[in-house]
Amino acid sequence: MSHHEESSAIPGSPRQVDVLPLRDVVVYPHMVIPLFVGRPKSVAALDEAVKGSKQLLLVAQKDAEMDDPGTADLHGVGTLASILQLHKLPDGTIKVLVEGIERVELDRVHERDGHLTAEVHSVESTSETDEREVELESRALLNQFESYVKLNKKTPPEVLTSLSGIDDVSRLADTIAAHMALGLEEKQAILETIDLHQRIERLMMLIESEIDTLQVERRIRGRVKQQMEKSQREYYLNEQMKAIQKELGDLEDGGNELEDLENKIEKAGMTKEARDKARSELNKLKMMSPMSAEASVVRSYLDWMVAVPWKKRTRIKHDLEAAEAVLEADHFGLEKVKERIIEYLAVQTRVRKMAGPILCLVGPPGVGKTSLGQSIAKATNRKFGRIALGGVRDDAEIRGHRRTYVGALPGRIVQALSKVGTRNPLILLDEIDKMASDFRGDPAAAMLEVLDPEQNKAFADHYMDVDIDLSEVMFVCTANSYNIPGPLLDRMETIRIAGYTEDEKTEIAKRYLL
Structure with missing residues (x-):
């Protein structure tokens, strides 16, 4: 593998490009993504780029809520992208398909002809670490990402097939970052990390954290699923038991009796301790066969509980x-x-x-x-x-x-x-x-x-x-x-x-x- 990105210009040479500010999205080199453009300045920048070099600077806004971002509202590193397709929608919005080319740093940003333009220079991915070590790190990164994909059902397994065919380490790291469910700040931080060794380390840390989170979520989902299956099974068996008892004539007014008993418990004015105890026993009774000896014992107990005068008094005479x-x-x-x-x-x-x-x-x-x-x-x-x-x-x-x-x-x-x-x-x-x-x-x-x-x-x-x-x-x-x-x-x-x-x-x- 090599760890050098292809560049459309000599590294470090400045050039002037039209700027398309992005909300809540970071585009990496070699990434193909559709964008919907509707803001006047963005539409103007797109029109200008189509007339000229068909290249745009895609840079994320610091504040996604801002409708009219200025120079200070943009991150310092973006991605130079080429326009592949452009389609105007009936509502005036433009759908544009772009492909990232390379990382660039913004030198100066200014407004011209109703849109933002920037003077940028390309930055090449570098690494102070030995090339062999970077290659080994990239393999470890790929293996770790495979574990992430197995846990995260939202990422299609076909991504792994496409990754195995990428020889460029920088492109591999960027593609993995693009397919991860990360926040905007984390994605931007990876884009701004020029050193390959540091970028891979950062990605591996993030993947490890995501794997831990997914494993916890998986365990929780497993417990919830087991509980739901148990509840559904109990409900199904109870319904079957009621149907059988009805056929045998055991359950004529059982449901109404339990409802009446529940109403009596709620209206009895019991203490909290007594009410909780009565509700617990009533739940047990609902799970039992009405003809069982234990159900008779529980029913007698509940009859006594509602028979006790918890709140009823007579007016005492003091004459x-x-x-x-x-x-x-x-x-x-x-x-x-x-x-x-x-x-x-x-x-x-x-x-x-x-x-x-x-x-x-x-x-x-x-x-x-x-x-x-x-x-x-x-x-x-x-x-x-x-x-x-x-x-x-x-x-x-x-x-x-x-x-x-x-x-x-x-x-x-x-x-x-x-x-x-x-x-x-x-x-x-x-x-x-x-x-x-x-x-x-x-x-x-x-x-x-x-x-x-x-x-x-x-x-x-x-x-x-x-x-x-x-x-x-x-x-x-x-x-x-x-x-x-x-x-x-x-x-x-x-x-x-x-x-x-x-x-x-x-x-x-x-x-x-x-």
């Missing part, structure tokens, strides 16, 4: 006189007990939050503890729920069972909340002194989290697997004796209800039984 009237109407006697209850309600009304001690009614069976709880709920306009704790030995009764167990259910607290349908009901914990602990756990410890105002803001039910806020629930306990675990008793305000006298029993019989 103490009305509360006293309700207690008087529902219960005869028990004056001190009713007075204590009114005092308790007065404190709750004052602080407007359930952070005080829990009310505990202690007395023998049949003295009206449960009915007093109902009256308190009625007086405060709260929904009433009752949980019987007699004989409860397993803390899972309070906290719920984990969903890994067959027939798992939420704890009694969540069940009571779902049943009453509001987040601020009165829940009566009946016979709290009858709870017992054994090898299955200590329900009293679980109840501690329920009743402690500092902990029940985020009550953890094992089945629900999300935090539930019990801070607005009014808990009232009943017991037959003070045989209540110490930590629980410390959090309670106890009211002792003694038995009725004979006169009170007679009056109760007259008023409520006869």
Whole structure:
């Protein structure tokens, strides 16, 4: 290979040529390219060149947005080109086919007869490096460009065939640069690099960078393609499964049910944690066969999730006189007990939050503890729920069972909340002194989290697997004796209800039984 460019003039000899400024394109020697010319000065330069030598100076503008570039707006090195074809289009634009001849440096640029002309001199590609070394570098460049073409689908493979027939090293480097997807500044920098060794090194660096970028893009495309194929496969299989289930009669209203469930989840007013969990479980359910056992478990879980009153409340009454009237109407006697209850309600009304001690009614069976709880709920306009704790030995009764167990259910607290349908009901914990602990756990410890105002803001039910806020629930306990675990008793305000006298029993019989 030789590394000398052919030149149409003696190197270094100045000559006058018409200038065609280019936007966003750099033309190299031996490069054939069509150009569309529309600016008045460019059209004038083209006309002048056609009349004369049929040669133009093609030089890139520094700013592509500039419509009327001057001397300072052009790069210092361009390409002398010959005009091969010229065709005027209907809109006045001229399509011209040009071929680059050689690199030239601009000495002086001035305007004449309505267009730019320049005094230029040709520059010959040189190299201080040994010719043999330049030839080896050019082979390495060609091999590297082959790797680039294999990765870059936009470059046709036929380019490699044409490159293999080029003996001139400078022309080879320029042709490779012309076929690379480089920015204007990089392409111009290669045009301005006269030293062959430096030009080849610069090109190899750029190709290496492009190969790295293309490899990363290829890996990303591969991952995206795999994900899309997986999604398409899952969609196809799901559609097939639905079609089969429809044929078997398993999928009559399944789609509508899932849509209804999705709407309920969105309208339930759940916390972000609960909503994300419910959406995740719903997505799992959509992928399952409706007849599978796992789908039944997930469906039951979602039914409980939407059944919990996340935002629904009743308007609480704070009228103490009305509360006293309700207690008087529902219960005869028990004056001190009713007075204590009114005092308790007065404190709750004052602080407007359930952070005080829990009310505990202690007395023998049949003295009206449960009915007093109902009256308190009625007086405060709260929904009433009752949980019987007699004989409860397993803390899972309070906290719920984990969903890994067959027939798992939420704890009694969540069940009571779902049943009453509001987040601020009165829940009566009946016979709290009858709870017992054994090898299955200590329900009293679980109840501690329920009743402690500092902990029940985020009550953890094992089945629900999300935090539930019990801070607005009014808990009232009943017991037959003070045989209540110490930590629980410390959090309670106890009211002792003694038995009725004979006169009170007679009056109760007259008023409520006869």
